[in-house]
Amino acid sequence: xxxxxxxxxxxxxxxxxxxxxxxxxxxxxxxxxxxxxxxxxxxxxxxxxxxxxxxxxxxxxxxxxxxxxxxxxxxxxxxxxxxxxxxxxxxxxxxxxxxxxxxxxxxxxxxxxxxxxxxxxxxxxxxxxxxxxxxxxxxxxxxxxxxxxxxxxxxxxx
Numbered sequence: 001x002x003x004x005x006x007x008x009x010x011x012x013x014x015x016x017x018x019x020x021x022x023x024x025x026x027x028x029x030x031x032x033x034x035x036x037x038x039x040x041x042x043x044x045x046x047x048x049x050x051x052x053x054x055x056x057x058x059x060x061x062x063x064x065x066x067x068x069x070x071x072x073x074x075x076x077x078x079x080x081x082x083x084x085x086x087x088x089x090x091x092x093x094x095x096x097x098x099x100x101x102x103x104x105x106x107x108x109x110x111x112x113x114x115x116x117x118x119x120x121x122x123x124x125x126x127x128x129x130x131x132x133x134x135x136x137x138x139x140x141x142x143x144x145x146x147x148x149x150x151x152x153x154x155x156x157x158x
Contacts, residue, residue: 020044031055031075043067054078054098066090077101077120089114099124107133 020041022028028045029052036057043064050073058079065074066087073096074088081102088097089110097116099107101123109130111119121127 023047026050026070028052038062040064046070049073049093051075061085061088063087069093072096074098077123084108084111086110106130 018041019039022045024047025045026047027050028048029050031052032055034057035053036059038053038058038061040062041064042062043066045068047070048068049070051068051071052073052075054075055078058076058081061076061081061084063085064087065071065085068091070093071091072093074091074094075096075098077098077100079102081099081104083104084099084107086108088094089108089112091114094114095116096118097114098118098120100120103126104121104124105126106128107130112130112133119133121129
């Protein structure tokens with residue numbers, strides 16, 4: 001009997017079963033696997049539409065995520081992210097972005113150009129929200145109870 005490779009074997013870009021070999025993959029859920037890094041090869045998943053990286057130990061995302069032109073949903077909630085790569089905003093199909101419960105302190109100004117329908121930010125107590133985003137998502141903030149201190153800081157920025 002052949003054992004299926006582990007999640008870490010797929011994530012390790014040097015492994016026999018590298019994630020880079022899954023070119024037709026459309027949905028990837030590696031939530032809850034204690035991952036602390038992603039390989040740059042993840043940017044080669046040209047058909048990927050949904051990526052769930054939630055509940056891991058990620059503190060950074062590779063710039064190559066910006067190459068996932070088909071990506072519609074990205075969930076990186078419940079990690080340890082402090083910043084995002086600017087390439088996230090260049091994803092032309094991205095509609096749902098869940099950044100909740102991380103350690104984000106700022107967001108790329110370029111995120112204002114992303115074609116998002118949903119942006120989840122709650123649980124990032126030190127987040128400084130750019131004015132350009134605040135204006136687009138104020139109704140969302142009110143509905144989802146993002147802490148008032150973050151909103152106040154963003155409103156008073158000059």
